[in-house]
Amino acid sequence: xxxxxxxxxxxxxxxxxxxxxxxxxxxxxxxxxxxxxxxxxxxxxxxxxxxxxxxxxxxxxxxxxxxxxxxxxxxxxxxxxxxxxxxxxxxxxxxxxxxxxxxxxxxxxxxxxxxxxxxxxxxxxxxxxxxxxxxxxxxxxxxxxxxxxxxxxxxxxxxxxxxxxxxxxxxxxxxxxxxxxxxxxxxxxxxxxxx
Amino acid sequence: xxxxxxxxxxxxxxxxxxxxxxxxxxxxxxxxxxxxxxxxxxxxxxxxxxxxxxxxxxxxxxxxxxxxxxxxxxxxxxxxxxxxxxxxxxxxxxxxxxxxxxxxxxxxxxxxxxxxxxxxxxxxxxxxxxxxxxxxxxxxxxxxxxxxxxxxxxxxxxxxxxxxxxxxxxxxxxxxxxxxxxxxxxxxxxxxxxx
Numbered sequence: 001x002x003x004x005x006x007x008x009x010x011x012x013x014x015x016x017x018x019x020x021x022x023x024x025x026x027x028x029x030x031x032x033x034x035x036x037x038x039x040x041x042x043x044x045x046x047x048x049x050x051x052x053x054x055x056x057x058x059x060x061x062x063x064x065x066x067x068x069x070x071x072x073x074x075x076x077x078x079x080x081x082x083x084x085x086x087x088x089x090x091x092x093x094x095x096x097x098x099x100x101x102x103x104x105x106x107x108x109x110x111x112x113x114x115x116x117x118x119x120x121x122x123x124x125x126x127x128x129x130x131x132x133x134x135x136x137x138x139x140x141x142x143x144x145x146x147x148x149x150x151x152x153x154x155x156x157x158x159x160x161x162x163x164x165x166x167x168x169x170x171x172x173x174x175x176x177x178x179x180x181x182x183x184x185x186x187x188x189x190x191x192x193x194x195x
Numbered sequence: 196x197x198x199x200x201x202x203x204x205x206x207x208x209x210x211x212x213x214x215x216x217x218x219x220x221x222x223x224x225x226x227x228x229x230x231x232x233x234x235x236x237x238x239x240x241x242x243x244x245x246x247x248x249x250x251x252x253x254x255x256x257x258x259x260x261x262x263x264x265x266x267x268x269x270x271x272x273x274x275x276x277x278x279x280x281x282x283x284x285x286x287x288x289x290x291x292x293x294x295x296x297x298x299x300x301x302x303x304x305x306x307x308x309x310x311x312x313x314x315x316x317x318x319x320x321x322x323x324x325x326x327x328x329x330x331x332x333x334x335x336x337x338x339x340x341x342x343x344x345x346x347x348x349x350x351x352x353x354x355x356x357x358x359x360x361x362x363x364x365x366x367x368x369x370x371x372x373x374x375x376x377x378x379x380x381x382x383x384x385x386x387x388x389x390x
Contacts, residue, residue, distance in 0.1 A: 070290075126264060126265070143254065
């Protein structure tokens with residue numbers, strides 16, 4: 001069953017080892033930030049630094065694993081029809097909009113949507129690590145200069161993950177203008193229990 | 196006063212807002228991993244994801260700030276005579292040597308040297324984030340492929356940081372063969388209280 005994450009919101013849920021998670025961009029050009037925690041001990045969580053190190057690549061896609069801060073595999077990426085994701089940048093937060101967008105008003109953010117949905121699992125804002133940013137199109141040049149461009153994803157592009165341990169997953173439909181080509185769309189996801 | 200971190204070891208200490216920290220590679224080609232915590236509340240800590248986002252660059256050097264997971268500035272980089280550091284890769288850990296070096300024996304690691312020195316401050320292994328890897332020469336190509344090459348640092352190259360808040364700092368002389376051109380050297384550091 002496919003569920004919808006409304007624009008600029010998020011969800012959290014558990015996923016058992018061996019279950020598959022399909023994250024779909026139904027309209028195209030929409031980012032989804034994902035963080036992972038070990039369900040048995042949420043102090044173990046997804047780590048950008050460990051993933052880029054073990055996978056020896058900045059660009060993480062089909063065939064790569066997502067690793068934890070305890071150097072264990074959390075998910076394998078089985079399919080990636082778009083092929084561009086980001087694992088460099090932290091989730092957009094209230095300060096992102098103040099500092100980078102010069103917007104002092106309230107603005108929804110992935111950070112808020114992650115930690116508010118994770119609170120029932122005993123996970124707080126300070127525990128939220130750098131997210132795996134599905135469909136996010138972050139370009140970099142040889143000098144390391146970073147540019148956030150509109151996603152390359154087309155309608156119904158998806159990434160399929162398989163859990164390597166029992167997980168708590170939090171997932172958003174990203175709230176940042178620049179990351180999503182200037183408009184906010186929903187994200188769809190489904191849990192495949194056997195396949 | 197300049198102090199020495201012996202090869203394959205680490206230290207932790209506090210640094211007051213406004214104090215400067217000079218990290219020196221006395222012999223050249225030696226990496227030093229650094230992590231930072233807010234002294235008043237160590238749940239606030241250095242964040243690669245927030246730093247790369249706010250500084251809009253993968254390569255962090257003179258003129259850049261190191262940011263926390265709460266989107267606050269922790270350090271400014273005032274000088275960097277070598278100019279190449281890494282903020283992509285997690286500290287080398289026992290698993291690094293098992294998984295990437297195929298070495299099942301005990302091996303000293305930055306991760307162990309960070310968390311054992313941070314334990315007196317109430318900071319545990321699970322709290323250690325991706326470190327700012329001073330002098331580390333991580334190259335990447337347009338496809339994101341990562342290569343760890345020997346440091347470009349020459350004897351007495353240094354990086355000078357200024358604390359933007361009261362900090363707990365942990366610092367190592369890195370223990371990984373590939374990161375240090377195959378040999379393990381000491382790191383020197385000094386705290387400059389007024390300058």
